Amino acid sequence: MVILRDMIESDIEDYVRWFTAETEWMDWDAPWENEETTPEAERESWTEYFGQVRDLPEDVPRKKFEIELDGRHVGWVSRYFDLDYVENPEKIPAVGIDVPERDARGCGVGTEALRQFIEYLKHCGYRRVYTQTWSGNVRMLRVAEKLGFVPYACVKDLRTVRGQKYDALTLKLELIGEEQP
Numbered sequence: 001m002v003i004l005r006d007m008i009e010s011d012i013e014d015y016v017r018w019f020t021a022e023t024e025w026m027d028w029d030a031p032w033e034n035e036e037t038t039p040e041a042e043r044e045s046w047t048e049y050f051g052q053v054r055d056l057p058e059d060v061p062r063k064k065f066e067i068e069l070d071g072r073h074v075g076w077v078s079r080y081f082d083l084d085y086v087e088n089p090e091k092i093p094a095v096g097i098d099v100p101e102r103d104a105r106g107c108g109v110g111t112e113a114l115r116q117f118i119e120y121l122k123h124c125g126y127r128r129v130y131t132q133t134w135s136g137n138v139r140m141l142r143v144a145e146k147l148g149f150v151p152y153a154c155v156k157d158l159r160t161v162r163g164q165k166y167d168a169l170t171l172k173l174e175l176i177g178e179e180q181p
């Protein structure tokens with residue numbers, strides 16, 4: 001069973017591992033952004049982050065949830081407003097997802113977690129969401145397609161990944177029947 005939940009303290013060490021040792025997921029999530037880091041630096045920054053979110057009141061809208069599969073922490077979903085190469089004056093959220101645990105991928109976890117997060121955003125009052133990826137990320141594109149996202153913006157050849165050019169893609173999903181102005 002897939003659930004979304006707030007961060008707990010034991011997640012910190014998962015993040016340290018995902019950002020320093022088991023980093024294969026980064027080959028797919030914005031692989032043009034490569035930052036050097038260390039376990040100590042990650043531990044410090046995730047501990048600080050946990051301190052900021054650990055006691056959030058129930059009614060504070062969440063920017064991020066942890067993904068749990070059958071009781072195991074396998075990744076996260078998040079939202080942001082500062083889109084790359086797309087103006088966003090209406091502050092429409094873009095959703096992102098990562099499932100660093102490789103054995104949890106490819107069996108519907110990503111789609112189900114993002115579906116739940118989008119449902120949450122709909123309850124928060126949002127009427128549209130975006131997601132951004134690149135044309136080589138076939139799994140993310142398939143997840144977006146399964147959830148009903150449609151193409152919104154494309155910048156041809158903007159991304160270079162492992163020596164090849166790919167398009168930067170933004171997709172949108174209307175959460176209610178009507179188009180937003």
Ligand SMILES: CC(C)(COP(=O)(O)OP(=O)(O)OC[C@H]1O[C@@H](n2cnc3c(N)ncnc32)[C@H](O)[C@@H]1OP(=O)(O)O)[C@@H](O)C(=O)NCCC(=O)NCCS
Pocket residue numbers: 025026028029030097098099100104105106107108109110111112132133134137138139140142143
């Ligand atoms: C992208 C990601 C979140 C998707 O999660 P997931 O649990 O693997 O997704 P799902 O299993 O729900 O769906 C994946 C779909 O891609 C398909 N797929 C997998 N490999 C594929 C390939 N090589 N070519 C085409 N489709 C592929 C799967 O068959 C599945 O579609 P289906 O349900 O029609 O069979 C996850 O793979 C991940 O974290 N990847 C690394 C980080 C990343 O890319 N993050 C997104 C950055 S924009």
